[in-house]
Amino acid sequence: MISIMNINKKILNVIYKVLAVMLALILWEIVALKIDSPILLVTPVQVLGRLFTIWHEPDFAGTVWFTMYHIVGGFLAGLLCGIICAVLAYICKPVEYILWPWMVTIKAVPVASFVVICLIWFTAKNLSVFIAFLIVVPVIYQNTLTGLRSTDKGIREMADVFHIPWIRRIRYIIMPQLSPYLISAGRVTAGMAWKAGVAAEIIGMPKGSVGQMLYMSKIYLDTDDLLAWTVIIVVLSVIFEKLVVLALKAALKK
Template identity: 30%
Template structure:
């Protein structure tokens, strides 16, 4: 019964959002400024049937995938080292502070000068996601009960065994949470980079071209496509993680 109520509340939220969107479009009085949802959805379905859209979607998805594959393992490894050794944590703290304080647009523009248009979105995604994964891992390490640490030390287990049997299970929920938040962040950063540097096949490039040609409904359609792609990948990863948990529980 509770899930049914949540479904209806979610549906009500969607309907309210579309209604507010339609009212805003009518108030603006021009589709060039703010097109309505019906026009955007029609343009979206027209867009997804084109070859340029499929190529752009594939290019952006590949950049997101590369950004995650590069940043997540390295962030976890660095996070484990920093969580276990205060000296490593102190050494890396200035780097994390600089990354957190640097505007994303500055990172994109500087990276563009070094890496070019094709690699800049991947590098920017890596730079933004890496500290998130490292910070989540450090938090997971610090959440381990100190009494359990003393117990492992008392039984004379090696550092490798302690990490494998104590710390890895403890940090897994933090890593999975970091992965979920990093996926949406990665999509935002990759597409923002694509809008600025305009690689050949990219969702962000489609947005920029639609904006330059004053095709506002198409700009909204590209944005809708990005939101759907990001939501789908996040749902897919969450589903895989839940199924993995169920298999481990059954074993």
């Protein structure tokens, strides 16, 4: 009975989300028709039509792959670095103090400032990798450190008394406690990495990137192209977020 109720709730959630999207599209259509200016705002139908033409362009796959490869690479590097730094800070308190000013600075400095500074150090081609990395590290670090510190002190002491091997401690004590914190951080930073990475590409304009396409659309006042690429970014970001969450859940349950 409970299982059926859970299924019904999931179905209702999907229905509500679909209705919300449809309502947003209807409002968008009404506003676009009211403005009646393709430079300011195009209709969803026009954007959909442009999506179909973009899909068949010869450089589409290469453009998407370029951006995806760099942002995903930066995200994975940031995820790994954040976890390692958190573990070191958990084991050794001085490490936490050493990392503190760096993490605070990274979180406080605007993405645009980092992009401009990093353009001095890196070529535009690799800019989105480093920016995605910087955005991910502090969030993963903080959540992982909080998760490690949330482990029950009594359970840790019991593990010491019974001399439980560290492999078993990690698997059966630490991982279950860490799981919600790391999954939450992964869900948040997956979207943040895409937003920051594409923003870096718009400023740095590496050749053959999604950011370059967005910038050129803005230059030529090609609004349907601009919105079509924005939709593509949103779809890729959502898919990536879901994959990250699934991967983390699978890894942390082992």
